[in-house]
Amino acid sequence: MPTKIEKDAITGKQTTGHDWDGVKELDTPLPKWWLYVFYATIIWSIGYYVFYPSWPSLSSHVPGVLGYSARTDIVRDLREQAEQRAPYVTRIRAASLEQIRSDPQLLGFAIAGGRSAFADNCAACHGSGGAGTKGFPSLADDDWLWGGDLEAIHATIRTGIRSAHPDSRLSLMPRFGLDGMLAAAQISDVAEYVLSLSATGTDKAAASRAAPLYAENCAACHGDKGEGNAELGAPNLADKIWLYGGDKPSVVQTIAVSRNGVMPAWTDRLDEATIKMLTVYVHSLGGGR
């Protein structure tokens, strides 16, 4: 606060009293209309008290003349959106998966709807875009544990894997080590054999030692050449894709204690149209057959 009023010698106007290295600022009054604009904004603000929710009361608030509420707005928006989607949803519910895939309009709708449902329900484990990670299969590659055509994907989503659903995908690989079915040395040999199926093994002697063990314990599900069996959810052991890691310690651990990952059944949680859209979306991620 300046202690005395100064007048500028040239203009005869008062200064603000502020001094910046000898430069002083004139204290020029604002134009009146500027003040009136300020009053106008105050009057305008009264409108908000009248038309919009304003004063809080003990249990609620004064609703305002317009009865505006952001909640009502979002409910209305959601309803409008549902109404817009309704015809498509009805068609999707009625159509077969193959019909959805061959109709560009339905396909576009299903992929868009499937994408958002996937982000809400599936991406937490499978990653966005179905990238997958250790223990959670990639949905974008061409390797499928339980089959990669539309029907198979649909069934997997509906009933889950090793879930509580009565029709759940179910297969249990024995815990060869933990349950004493194979000795530690045998497990190591079998691991070498499994690795040799995809030409990544290093110990050929161990692999040939384990050939009979593999035929006896593993081939029933995984196939003679490790080609896997989608009927039983038995992974292909001869390809380059490993759900739990393709290095020897990981394979040894898989054989010794087994893995048996779980996916919930979605038929109780999502409606049929959403599951169909999810199916089409997952099928479109790059690996669908």
Next chain:
Amino acid sequence: MPDGALPTATAATDTAASVREQRADRPLYAGRIKVYPKKIGGLYRRLKWGVLALCLGLYYTVPWLRWDRGPNAPDQAILLDLPGARGYFFGVEIWPQEIYFLAGLMIFGALALFLVSSLFGRLWCGYACPQTVWTDLFLWVERQLEGDRNARIRLDQQPWSWARLAGKGAKHAAWLIIAAATGGAWVMYYVDAPTATRALLTGAASAELYFFVGLFTLTTYVLAGWAREQVCTYMCPWPRFQAAMFDEQTLTVTYRAWRGEPRGKHKAGDGWLGRGDCVDCRQCVMVCPTGIDIRDGQQMECINCALCVDACNGVMDKVGRPRGLIAFDTLLGGTAAQPRTSTLASRFLRPRVLVYAAMLAAVGSILLAAFALRTTVEVSVLRDRSPVFVTLSDGSIRNGYTFKILNKTREAHRYGLDIGGIPGATVSVVGADGVTPIGETVMLEARPDTVATFRLYVSAPRGALGAESTPLSFHLTDLVSGSTADHRSVFLAPKR
């Protein structure tokens, strides 16, 4: 201002009164002092009328120019179709993806303003700015209906009467009609002019259209009728920083103090010895649309319209002194102790001017080049971020790309896409059958005037990939027109 004198603050009466008491008698807010510009004729006034006629003529007629673009396209020569997301400028059709042309034009305009300001002062403000043009027009209407300066001052001092009310009413009605025409013409740049005019007049136009016409009617009426010079003084940022473009060689409307002072009244027959040419007739103040006294030197309020030059020249002719007491002159020329002339080199070869001119030329050439190289096909490639890559069962790596073709023509076109960079890789298009090895052309199609989106999967054997990131090039050829478009992306793979 005497040489070397700087504005200094001197202490006011050093009494015991507190600051609060001293301030008490001073208003915090200043009432408006209304400006009554006097009518004046002359060279600059004629120039100003000419620019006004040109600007208004262009503004009102341009939306009515037609340009045939064939069926399914608007035939308005200049149209900013916001719902359709297209800008039409005669034969050119600008997409939202090309908004950089607009940004470039804005930068070009700003630099041109800087250059002109550093050379000739605020020509924009005094002649071409819409605020000046419409204020001038509204003042002309006011003058036709209420008379010149003195008559208007008298009218405003009279008590209210039916006659005064009728006169004022007629003026505001005329203003509102002009304002409505202005607001109406504004929306024509965004909608088809003949259709919209018919709709507006028959009451069939949309509420939005009426709203915007009303909005621009209101702003024109308030800004040109009521606010006038206050827009320039209080609202517009340009006068506040235009001084940064000025130097002592910039031409501005200048009172040549060396010639005018000492000023004083002059009777016919008196001599001119020992006095200046300024006869203190205050004509320059009366004609000023912002109400300033140019003899106080360069001022922020001065819009460089030069009407005071016209006024002073008329007076000089009458008293028999040479013209140019107030003239377009440099600050150097205006404050010199005696007449001085600037050489062309010192006027134009200044670093400020050269830098602005160079920047203007650079931006202009970039714009021209970009425009000349503009094609009717553009591509964009968006590599999938999730998953970054996918390992396939045979060990090869797959990357996904969203590939977009902007078909800016009015016909469906077929395109050939050549992807290069990884020998042995293959391409597949989602929705199309078959896999194309790299090196062969992938056929794609885009409907007219649309962006066609494709999902591409490129798979490469692990052995063909050297590093984690391999450059991948997309080359698209329009099989109809022969135009090409290129895009570079990368192919990512896991660490070895």
